Amino acid sequence: MQQRVHFLTFSTPDLDAARAFYREGLGWHPLVDVAGEVIFFQVAPGTVLGLFDAEKFAQDAGMPSPAPVAGVTLSHNVDSAEEVSVAIDRLASLGAELLKPAQVGAFGGIFHGLVRDPNGIVWEVAHNPGWSIGDDGGVTFG
């Protein structure tokens, strides 16, 4: 199996809250938005974030009941510490729960903050001076 993720899909108890947060709040544009079922956002070249109704998610995965999202973090990198603070404040103003205010990270030489979205997805916003993406999409750690 190739080293490639095409979809990351989250169990989503409240799709309306997800729509309000990502579409109306952050202004993101969905590839697909089916009320009561799923919202897809493209979040990297060839890669899609899926917010899938929690009952259908469990059914599709052969699980007996929906499980809250846990043990995973999505990170969005920005170009400066200042932008971290602005983004964390913005996410909190849209109703995300503040988990960690913008600060120097314990690992990796980064400046970051973390919030939890209305459906339990944890987002980190980070400034990582040692990280870069080349023209070919290749990631480098400095």
Place this chain on the structure above:
Amino acid sequence: MQQRVHFLTFSTPDLDAARAFYREGLGWHPLVDVAGEVIFFQVAPGTVLGLFDAEKFAQDAGMPSPAPVAGVTLSHNVDSAEEVSVAIDRLASLGAELLKPAQVGAFGGIFHGLVRDPNGIVWEVAHNPGWSIGDDGGVTFG
């Protein structure tokens, strides 16, 4: 905040098991592999999968204790139903737990199977005839 995921990071109780599964089993090449701390694999242009020691993950996210991975699925798309079956068998042979044998999916007109990796990450392998990636990385649903 832009519509972009740069890292997806999982709480990983057993990094040695992760290394055996992804590096030795699947032959994936890490960007970084620090024993007892983290393994990074690039899984899309500009996007990295991080397997982060569970204790450090919790500490970094300001959580009181490690939480098992739940409520999320990573999907890898392949070009045929036959390839789904081959990949699911391969993953199971490497020690993944079979959650759903390769079969027609309930949603989206796909053929898929699901497994759980040694640290709780659920992978779907899918053939989705209505999905494609353009030369610019743009995803289309048919």
